[in-house]
Amino acid sequence: MTVYIHCVPGRMRLKSLGWKSFPDEGEQARRVLQSFPGVHSAVFTPLTGSLVVHFDPQAVLPGEITEALSAKSLIDPSHLISPEDRFEQAMATAGRRIGRAAVGWAVGRLLDASGLSLLAALI
Numbered sequence: 007m008t009v010y011i012h013c014v015p016g017r018m019r020l021k022s023l024g025w026k027s028f029p030d031e032g033e034q035a036r037r038v039l040q041s042f043p044g045v046h047s048a049v050f051t052p053l054t055g056s057l058v059v060h061f062d063p064q065a066v067l068p069g070e071i072t073e074a075l076s077a078k079s080l081i082d083p084s085h086l087i088s089p090e091d092r093f094e095q096a097m098a099t100a101g102r103r104i105g106r107a108a109v110g111w112a113v114g115r116l117l118d119a120s121g122l123s124l125l126a127a128l129i
Contacts, residue, residue: 008085011072015063018071019056020081026055035080042066042074 010021025032029052036050039059044066050057059071075081 009081011086013068018059021056
């Protein structure tokens, strides 16, 4: 299960389609973090599969938060994705879609042109 993670000092967002599909797991993650030392609050939104954690950056490191969730098998650290990775994936997807649209347009134009040429030759 891929987990998108975005972190700034004192605030971390973890977002997972798995938590959106299985909100009990996201709620369990919230409960784990709510009682974690240095965490002020943890708010889970089942509709989006998003868990927002506010914490004291002097008391706890972001890695400790993800380790706590990993220890309870609520996330897999090898499936964490950063904002930069997410951006690269979105750009690759957009590039593929634009490429397909451009090729489709070009083939359509070729077929239109050759169809007219064929029709003109027959007349």
